[in-house]
Amino acid sequence: MGIAQEHEIHKRRLGRNLGVGLALGSFVAIVFGMTVVKVKRGDEMRSYEHVRPAEQELSK
Amino acid sequence: MSDTTGISFGAQEGEAGFGDYFALLKPRVMSLVVFTALVGVLVAPGPVHPFIVFVSVLFIAIGGGASGALNMWYDSDIDAKMKRTRARPVPAGRVAREEAFAIGIALSGMAVVMLGLAANFTAAALLAFTIFFYVVIYTMWLKRRTPQNIVIGGAAGAFPPMIGWAVATGSISLESVLMFLLIFLWTPPHFWALCLFMNGDYSRAGVPMLTVTHGRRATRIHILAYTLILAPVAVGIGFTSIGGPLYLAAAVVLNALFILGAIRLMRRDEEAAAGDHYRAEKRFFRFSLIYLFAHFLALLGEAALHHAGIRGI
Numbered sequence: 185m186g187i188a189q190e191h192e193i194h195k196r197r198l199g200r201n202l203g204v205g206l207a208l209g210s211f212v213a214i215v216f217g218m219t220v221v222k223v224k225r226g227d228e229m230r231s232y233e234h235v236r237p238a239e240q241e242l243s244k
Numbered sequence: 245m246s247d248t249t250g251i252s253f254g255a256q257e258g259e260a261g262f263g264d265y266f267a268l269l270k271p272r273v274m275s276l277v278v279f280t281a282l283v284g285v286l287v288a289p290g291p292v293h294p295f296i297v298f299v300s301v302l303f304i305a306i307g308g309g310a311s312g313a314l315n316m317w318y319d320s321d322i323d324a325k326m327k328r329t330r331a332r333p334v335p336a337g338r339v340a341r342e343e344a345f346a347i348g349i350a351l352s353g354m355a356v357v358m359l360g361l362a363a364n365f366t367a368a369a370l371l372a373f374t375i376f377f378y379v380v381i382y383t384m385w386l387k388r389r390t391p392q393n394i395v396i397g398g399a400a401g402a403f404p405p406m407i408g409w410a411v412a413t414g415s416i417s418l419e420s421v422l423m424f425l426l427i428f429l430w431t432p433p434h435f436w437a438l439c440l441f442m443n444g445d446y447s448r449a450g451v452p453m454l455t456v457t458h459g460r461r462a463t464r465i466h467i468l469a470y471t472l473i474l475a476p477v478a479v480g481i482g483f484t485s486i487g488g489p490l491y492l493a494a495a496v497v498l499n500a501l502f503i504l505g506a507i508r509l510m511r512r513d514e515e516a517a518a519g520d521h522y523r524a525e526k527r528f529f530r531f532s533l534i535y536l537f538a539h540f541l542a543l544l545g546e547a548a549l550h551h552a553g554i555r556g557i
Contacts, residue, residue: 199262218295
């Protein structure tokens with residue numbers, strides 16, 4: 185009985201580790217995907233356009 | 245033998261599976277957050293890259309889920325007393341309170357920063373405020389103090405379409421405020437209908453829901469009052485840039501049915517309600533879910549029509 189309960193714990197632990205691993209892998213893929221999209225669109229590498237178009241023209 | 249059993253039991257209790265951590269994020273609430281946030285992005289003017297839409301909605305959902313984990317951390321004592329919530333991971337002993345807190349804080353920070361990087365800082369600030377509102381204003385402050393808890397706390401659940409709109413536009417506008425109000429004003433009648441047939445749970449936990457503090461009669465009157473205030477807001481969205489004939493038709497029918505349902509609830513006395521095990525109240529509660537889903541679905545339908553070049557009014 186003790187062995188069976190241990191086995192159940194190991195299964196849960198494995199599931200948890202796989203889940204966390206998958207979540208971290210997905211996070212890396214998302215950051216990579218975001219970078220690709222932003223680079224392809226020619227975005228500035230920051231999240232918000234602080235500079236208005238008119239100001240951008242002036243700075244050129 | 246008894247020692248072994250004791251050790252095994254203790255270890256098993258403390259060993260959470262991945263599903264237990266996922267349950268901390270309140271997946272059912274998250275599905276509503278995902279849907280309304282997605283509609284918020286899709287009905288907003290201006291194209292957003294599909295991957296950015298996906299990532300933004302994902303992090304809005306994670307932020308919403310993180311606030312759910314923080315709610316479970318703070319409310320574990322209440323959750324343990326209520327039939328509806330006692331199987332949650334923290335009161336059931338599968339996840340420690342400290343773990344729920346750590347997961348909630350970590351995911352909140354990650355979701356806000358990532359939304360800021362994926363979309364813009366207006367959307368990120370709104371998400372941060374939503375988490376703060378749900379955890380601090382609702383969970384820690386209002387929930388245990390006032391029967392108006394659900395009225396003000398409902399704002400937290402109303403932010404996702406506004407955040408979605410901000411993802412696409414970087415701003416707040418009349419349309420996003422009206423979508424916020426639609427959920428905000430819908431929450432009280434939705435939750436109070438639930439309280440009418442789950443009153444025992446809240447009484448046991450000592451949560452001052454309206455049914456506990458003012459009784460079922462007052463709650464029925466409040467439900468009708470809120471459906472009456474909600475109707476013009478819901479129909480009014482039809483006259484903005486995101487509305488149209490399809491949405492208007494759906495909103496008029498849905499609001500008429502919602503008000504009729506509320507009138508029916510108000511006319512019922514407690515003996516009749518207890519006699520048929522709160523059938524009308526349960527039906528009203530189920531309809532309230534359809535009501536909200538159908539409104540946002542109609543908005544999505546309008547956006548699809550506009551996109552296809554079929555303009556409404």
